Amino acid sequence: MNVTIVGTGYVGLVTGACLAELGNHVFCLDLDQDKVAMLQRGVIPIYEPGLQELVDRNVEEGRLTFSSDVEASIAFGDVQFIAVGTPPDEDGDADLRHVFAAARAIGRHMERSKVIVQKSTVPVGTGELVSAVVREELEARDKEIEYAVVSNPEFLKEGCAIDDFMHPDRIILGVGDDLPGRRALLMMRQLYLPFNRNHERTRVMDVRSAELAKYAANAMLATRISFMNELANLADRLGADIELVRQGIGADPRIGYSFLYAGTGYGGSCFPKDVEALCRTAQAQGQRLQVLEAVQAVNQVQKHVLLDKVFAHFGPNLRGRSFAVYGLAFKPDTDDMREAPSRVLVAGLLRAGASVVAHDPVAQEQAARALAQDLADAPHLLERLSYVAKPADALREADALVLVTEWKHYRSPPLAAMKKLMRSPLVFDGRNLWDPHQLATAGVTYVGVGRNNHA
């Protein structure tokens, strides 16, 4: 099948490369000409395991093309995926500017029937608005061309995006029940046939339910995280260990282990904006989503939990102190710094007078850009922030090590280096990655999240 992907970010690029891998011919369109130029040179602008090989192979075999030529790209695909960003606007609603621009471009340039697939996360009702934008463009050109708007929300996780895309738990298709909708469903079933060989994974529903299902999924996952974080803070007060509590409840199949880790709060480009956007959608309907409002409030507090623990230990004035920070990306296996909890920690340490030596396997460049934005009011503080290529180098003369992102690289605590290089062997483990007993036995002071009984 010929497919066009509008928007070549995390979702669009992975979708395009995976659909090409399955034998489709894919045109990836982006308005960011620098990004397109990089992709055309074979440089992948994001870090995503396995993506480079997948893109190289499919470009080489002539199934994957990158372009900023809107007209040619839209002419190409029978199926047009919209995978542009939907960041929050200043009120917290999803900003649909890019989605409507993409829809307008499709309506303006299509010369034959198209299936328009909404992959971006968009509020309920957007499918109808996208359809209206396309109709308006067609009418302006006095054209009558059949099209349908399908909602096909994306559930991939950055860091294992290819595996998630290639082995989906479910494929949601929200379609209208008119003739164009039924025809679009047949095409989408055809496109996704390779995923359904052994199990039928497709869930067909109306467009509004599909749009809401995406928000419901992220809201549920964010709820589990905030629930555990709140209990972790209680465990700290009670002298219990939240890790043991997690194991105790995760064994119950009604609960399960996923997304039950206490830590420094959720970040990234999706959970914060999607939970907020869903609350805003409900408010517009005269309803408050009280559980999700609490989920957000807990998360705001949790993003400061490491900083609070550092202040509790050293006091609020950190002048002359030096901190090693492990992990900057909002989670492992990505370079995405959007809403990363490390930003709160690092900026907070610098503002309190400390020096910071940070390590992240891939996100250092993005972190430098993000922190320059966060500290735009006090850029001189960045002079006290440096980065190292090897994690152990961050430990030299450090008063404490703060672990923020649980990259595999950090799974074994560098006990010998901690004792040899640090001023005092003290760790704040923001992901409860390490075993407090092991550290205590090695003479390292351990502070986790919800594990105060080990402090």
Ligand code: NAD
């Ligand atoms: P992104 O910001 O990484 O990429 C968006 C891309 O779209 C950018 O390259 C931008 O230049 C391009 N773009 C914007 N307007 C355009 C236009 N009119 N024409 C062509 N290109 C245009 O975004 P992302 O992280 O890939 O997210 C895309 C959507 O998918 C969002 O709605 C997001 O909520 C959703 N989503 C993201 C993830 C994730 O893990 N990142 C997972 C599931 C769903």
